[in-house]
Amino acid sequence: MIETVLDALRVVLKTEVNADTSVHNTPQWDSLRHIEVIFAVEDATGVQFDEAELGELDSVARIVAAIQAKHAA
């Protein structure tokens, strides 16, 4: 599943990404691209994030953890 997330990020951010990628080490992951990242990940995984999560999914690790939590619920 992480590969699905990474693929979505690559398409939106147009740069190489990995499991450690976050807004803090990827300047291209700006506030506009963040919206596009969220939509792309939701489309690719079929998961719908809660509103409270939307602004906090600022790293690959957090996105993957949020998806895993939803699948486990």
Place this chain on the structure above:
Amino acid sequence: MRHELSLRGEAFGLRPVADDDAGFIAGLRSDPELGRYLHATSARVEDQLAWLARYYERAGDYYFVIERLGSGEREGLISVYDIADGQAEWGRWLLRPGSLAAVESAALIYQCAFDVLGLDAVCCRTLAANERVVSFHDSCGVAERRLLPAYVSQRGQDWDAVEHRLTRAAWPPVDARLRQLARLTARRLQRGA
């Protein structure tokens, strides 16, 4: 300056700053992460009130609170100022951590500049070290940019800035891009409500 301009978007709006916002402003500006690229500022509400008193008297300066429509929750701050010869700068742009109002607040400040104030061009200057915000302007499609070397001295160091400039003629595609994302964001927020 005291003004009565308000703009409504899909999920967020702009309204004039008032004295009641002084605590909110002080809180945002003194946030260590948000304040990394700002001039040193006081976290005291009294100092923000004094700054606002001077701002109210300054012509050509429109300071807004970005708020969530419906709830009125404050999301951040934005302004357009230094209006002269049909041009202005926009900035003082701060959003609470986790806010999704960046795209729509940018769309609304451009609407304010071009539609409401009738300006011909507006620029935004960002410290070059603030790479995510520089990237935001690039992502909007604002193609006219230039480097301003040693634009400001802060904390004993000279800092370069990047100026993004948008003219009225170049605005429509930028507006379309921002509005489309703002609509999708609003729909997404409504779906989760």
